[in-house]
Amino acid sequence: MSQTQQQPQYPPFQPQQPQRAARNGLGTAALILGIIGALSGLIPIMFWLAGILGVIALILGLSGRGRAKRGEATNKGVALAGALLGLVSLGLSVFGAYTTFKAVDDAVDEINKSVSDTGAKGTDKAGKDDKGSGAKDEAPAKGKALDAGDSVIYDDDLTITVSNAVTWNPSEYAAGHTKGNHAYKVTVTVENKTKAKFDSTLLTAEARAGKDGVDAEQIFDDKVGTGFSGSILPGKKATVVYGFDAPADAKNLTVEVSPSFEYDATHWDLKL
Structure with a gap:
């Protein structure tokens, strides 16, 4: 009896498929743009550039990370x-915009x-001139x-007027009057011709x-x-x-009125 020799069986040959190259471009681009955006954000006036690059870097980074999860890229950490x-760039962009504006x-x-x-007018307004008109006089010379x-x-158009000094006898309960000095009353009138209310509590005289020039x-x-x-x-x-309390031999009283810190102070020279 003859024996049939069995031939060894081999699996069918399968051609080896070429390995696909990793697509790491998105992650690399995200890292580069993120670095440039973050550096730009350190300069507040460059907030606009940091914002644009931050948005692009964030989008590319998330897309590159998605590729890495699918096995299409190998730079998951870079993405x-x-x-x-990109998020850092956006934060610096917001801070830079706030600082700049x-x-x-x-x-x-x-x-x-x-x-x-510096725009306060030095225009003075006399009550009436010799002809009885109410015209404004020219501004007094500086100083x-x-x-x-x-x-x-x-x-x-805030208008302030100071009257002449008038002598008067303070009561025995008056504060600030020194015996032997003369006491004078001065009337200050404020006319608000502006379009807003005026806080008169800030006015000082x-x-x-x-x-x-004794105080x-x-x-x-x-x-x-x-x-x-x-x-x-x-x-x-x-x-x-x-x-105001003035020495008996004083011949004039210089009154300084300051409406508030927003206005220049003005002086009046009153004859005693």
């Missing part, structure tokens, strides 16, 4: 780093304040005081007496020296009487 740097607003406010502070009864009109102490006696209170509505006016 994640790019996405995180705030700096611009502050600069504009300072310019407006400077213009307001010179106004006369009694004259008015100063500021740029916003001080005085100096004589050629040596004239303010006298408080009943309603004299109480100062303004509350606000003055547009189109309204308010009047307050101040009292």
Whole structure:
């Protein structure tokens, strides 16, 4: 009997498929753009560039991470780093925008304040001239005081008038009066011709007496020296009487009125 020799069986040959190259471009691009965006965000004025690059880096980083999860890319960590740097760039962009706009607003406010502070008119207004007209006089020379009864009109039309100094005898309960000195009453009138109410509590009045400019102490006696209170509505006016103590030999009283820190102070030279 003959035996049949069995031939060994081999699995069918399968051709080896070529390995696909890793698609790491998105993750690498995200990392580069994220780094540039974060560096740009360190400069507040470059907030716009940091914001744009941050958005792109975030999108590319998340897309690259998705590729890595599907096995199409091998740089999962790089893509994640790019996405995180994109978030950092966006945060720096928001902070830079806030800082830049705030700096611009502050600069504009300072310019407006400077213009307001230097724009006070030195125009004085006499009650009436020799012909009885109510025309405004020319502005007094710089460094010179106004006369009694004259008015100063500021740029916003706030008008302040100081009357002549009038002698009076303070009561025995008056504060600020020294025996042997003369007491004078000065009336200050504020007319609010602006479009907004004026906080009159900020107004201050001080005085100096004589050629040596000795401080004239303010006298408080009943309603004299109480100062303004509350606000003055547009189109309204308010009047307050101040009292000042001056040496007996003083020939003049220089009164300085400051409406508030937003206005320049104005001086009146009152003859005693």
